[in-house]
Amino acid sequence: xxxxxxxxxxxxxxxxxxxxxxxxxxxxxxxxxxxxxxxxxxxxxxxxxxxxxxxxxxxxxxxxxxxxxxxxxxxxxxxxxxxxxxxxxxxxxxxxxxxxxxxxxxxxxxxxxxxxxxxxxxxxxxxxxxxxxxxxxxxxxxxxxxxxxxxxxxxxxxxxxxxxxxxxxxxxxxxxxxxxxxxxxxxxxxxxxxxxxxxxxxxxxxxxxxxxxxxxxxxxxxxxxxxxxxxxxxxxxxxxxxxxxxxxxxxxxxxxxxxxxxxxxxxxxxxxxxxxxxxxxxxxxxxxxxxxxxxxxxxxxxxxxxxxxxxxxxxxxxxxxxxxxxxxxxxxxxxxxxxxxxxxxxxxxxxxxxxxxxxxxxxxxxxxxxxxxx
Numbered sequence: 001x002x003x004x005x006x007x008x009x010x011x012x013x014x015x016x017x018x019x020x021x022x023x024x025x026x027x028x029x030x031x032x033x034x035x036x037x038x039x040x041x042x043x044x045x046x047x048x049x050x051x052x053x054x055x056x057x058x059x060x061x062x063x064x065x066x067x068x069x070x071x072x073x074x075x076x077x078x079x080x081x082x083x084x085x086x087x088x089x090x091x092x093x094x095x096x097x098x099x100x101x102x103x104x105x106x107x108x109x110x111x112x113x114x115x116x117x118x119x120x121x122x123x124x125x126x127x128x129x130x131x132x133x134x135x136x137x138x139x140x141x142x143x144x145x146x147x148x149x150x151x152x153x154x155x156x157x158x159x160x161x162x163x164x165x166x167x168x169x170x171x172x173x174x175x176x177x178x179x180x181x182x183x184x185x186x187x188x189x190x191x192x193x194x195x196x197x198x199x200x201x202x203x204x205x206x207x208x209x210x211x212x213x214x215x216x217x218x219x220x221x222x223x224x225x226x227x228x229x230x231x232x233x234x235x236x237x238x239x240x241x242x243x244x245x246x247x248x249x250x251x252x253x254x255x256x257x258x259x260x261x262x263x264x265x266x267x268x269x270x271x272x273x274x275x276x277x278x279x280x281x282x283x284x285x286x287x288x289x290x291x292x293x294x295x296x297x298x299x300x301x302x303x304x305x306x307x308x309x310x311x312x313x314x315x316x317x318x319x320x321x322x323x324x325x326x327x328x329x330x331x332x333x334x335x336x337x338x339x340x341x342x343x344x345x346x347x348x349x350x351x352x353x354x355x356x357x358x359x360x361x362x363x364x365x366x367x368x369x370x371x372x373x374x
Contacts, residue, residue, distance in 0.1 A: 045282045051296035053278075057306055057339055065342035069307050072299060073261065076307075079292050080219040085227035086111035101125055102173040104149060109227060115220075118189045119228050120149040120181040122173035123237060132242035132373040133232035134177045135258065135265070136169035137184070137225060139249030139272070140203075140289075144188015145169075145181045148251070164359040168246060175366060177373075178238045182228035184221045184254070184289070207288020217289050218257070225258045233264070240264070242373045248272050248360045249323075252316075253290055253301070260307035267372040268308060269365045271316035272323065272358050276300045279328045302335035309336075310345035312372050314365055318356040 038046075055075060057068045077083075089111035097104045102124050109117040124131065138148045143157050150170030152158035161167045169181045183189050186206040197205055207217045225245075233240045244267040247255035252273030259268035277290070278300050305313070315333070317324055333351065340349045352364040 048278050048282050051278050053296065053299055055298040056303060059342055062343045065339050072303055073307055075298050076304065079294050081216050083219040083223040085223050085230055086114050117224050117227055118183040120145060122149060122169055122179040124173050124176050127176050129237045130239040131176060131178045131237060133238040134172050134179045135225060135229050135245040136172060136179050136181045137247035137251035137254045139251040141187060144190065145183040146188060149181045164248060166360060168360045168362060178232065180228040180232045182224050184224065201286040203289040204286040207291060216293065218292055221254055222257055225254055226262060229262065244369055244373060249358065250289060256305050260304050267312040267369060269314045271360050272321055274315050274317055274324050274329045274332055276302065276328055276332050302332040305336045306339035309339040310343035310348055312348045314350045314352060314368050316352045316361045318354055318358060320357040323358055
């Protein structure tokens with residue numbers, strides 16, 4: 001029997017997942033009948049729908065939420081494994097570009113025992129120092145952090161920026177912030193384009209290879225986000241008391257995780273990422289960059305997001321973003337609101353529901369950041 005593989009273009013990952021999600025309803029009509037074995041898809045859907053989520057927050061007071069956050073945070077850290085960035089490193093300047101309103105430095109952070117980290121540092125011109133610092137994280141795609149930094153001089157990047165309003169790092173530096181834009185694995189400069197993945201998903205293949213080495217891909221990227229944040233903190237042009245994180249899609253997911261585990265981040269803007277893994281895995285799913293082993297035993301993304309409370313957090317949700325299905329999104333928000341309600345901080349959690357698809361909006365995000373970081 002000939003086996004046909006479905007090629008997955010990483011640049012069209014969203015369309016691929018959306019198409020596969022449509023197959024779920026068909027599969028549900030083919031549940032295992034008496035006398036016939038169930039399929040692995042049947043089994044996973046059942047396990048996902050019945051996931052324990054044993055550490056969901058069910059308290060009502062600020063003290064109960066603090067105690068829950070400590071328990072859940074400990075469990076999350078244990079599942080991720082090591083993710084601390086290096087204490088010392090060498091910064092190599094690879095390229096620098098001057099513009100009328102900002103300066104863009106292309107840097108490489110190097111430390112013994114750690115993979116080198118490509119990062120853009122964007123600094124505004126004509127602004128007094130120190131300035132608020134923002135960690136701007138990118139999502140899936142072949143261009144990695146080039147889009148967020150506004151590298152529309154590179155082939156294909158301008159089109160990607162236009163499609164998703166993707167240059168929010170550049171937009172932020174033009175508003176007076178010092179912005180760090182790291183490149184995640186396995187995207188952009190962190191992926192060897194000469195390696196043949198045989199049509200397989202880069203995220204899935206990288207996750208499997210790293211797991212065999214005792215590493216979690218999401219933890220590796222968390223380390224690099226924290227490394228870039230630490231670079232901001234040590235920069236004399238940055239006010240380390242005024243830090244925020246922003247990101248779209250996978251960048252939104254990583255913004256959520258980074259803010260959840262790093263209390264120095266005063267505010268987070270999470271765009272295009274209000275979905276839950278319990279829903280994701282009920283269809284064929286291959287994004288190893290978002291997988292935390294065993295997560296659904298004790299919680300899901302709403303529980304991770306609840307670790308940010310009572311700090312400020314804004315969620316952007318496009319009305320036509322098919323990666324954020326109802327009623328899952330509303331259920332997720334309800335669980336996050338429980339934590340903010342316990343702190344009597346409901347106003348610190350905001351939602352921007354805008355007309356549009358899977359893209360960065362910014363309409364509410366920019367005044368939100370200005371209020372929090374001013």
